Amino acid sequence: MEQESTLRVAAELKNLNVIRHFVQETAESLDVDQRVIGDVILATDEAVTNVMVHGYQGQPGIIEIELRRNEDSLVVCLRDQSAPFDPTVMPPPDVTVPLEERPPGGLGIHLMRQLMDEVVHRTTPQGGNELTMIKRGVI
Numbered sequence: 502m503e504q505e506s507t508l509r510v511a512a513e514l515k516n517l518n519v520i521r522h523f524v525q526e527t528a529e530s531l532d533v534d535q536r537v538i539g540d541v542i543l544a545t546d547e548a549v550t551n552v553m554v555h556g557y558q559g560q561p562g563i564i565e566i567e568l569r570r571n572e573d574s575l576v577v578c579l580r581d582q583s584a585p586f587d588p589t590v591m592p593p594p595d596v597t598v599p600l601e602e603r604p605p606g607g608l609g610i611h612l613m614r615q616l617m618d619e620v621v622h623r624t625t626p627q628g629g630n631e632l633t634m635i636k637r638g639v640i
Contacts, residue, residue, distance in 0.1 A: 504531055505569035512553045512562040512581065520549055520566060524577070531570040533639045540616040541575060541636055547609035548579055548588075548632055556583030556630070575639045577617075582629035587622040588613070 506527045510516045524545050528538045549564055556562070565580040588610045594603065596611075613620055619635040 507567045509563055509565045512557045512564045527568045533575050537636055537639050544613045544616040544634055545577055547613050551609055552581045573638055573640050575636045577634045579632045585624040589620055589622045
């Protein structure tokens with residue numbers, strides 16, 4: 502059985518609370534285990550923040566967040582029309598290097614990979630991005 506819910510919002514940092522609330526409420530309505538909802542919220546927060554800051558670079562845009570449960574998995578699908586960027590090809594950061602010696606960036610993508618079981622990117626036919634993150638064993 503598959504159920505889903507979608508939110509479309511302006512790609513503005515002020516909407517992060519709206520997005521977090523949407524993920525929380527939707528996951529609860531889909532009977533997702535409370536122990537994994539925080540991970541899904543954090544991974545989604547990192548992904549949409551990257552789109553807002555790096556994708557749209559302060560320009561107006563829309564982010565669509567779709568949540569659906571597919572059997573025992575929660576699927577989070579993010580769509581935007583910013584320049585194509587595939588975060589899944591970014592190398593993991595070397596977290597053994599002292600913080601002051603590390604290049605900036607990359608930790609949000611690393612966090613998404615650690616919190617979710619699968620992260621997949623595709624460029625949409627319109628030239629935007631679709632990032633799908635899957636968390637298994639959520640019920």
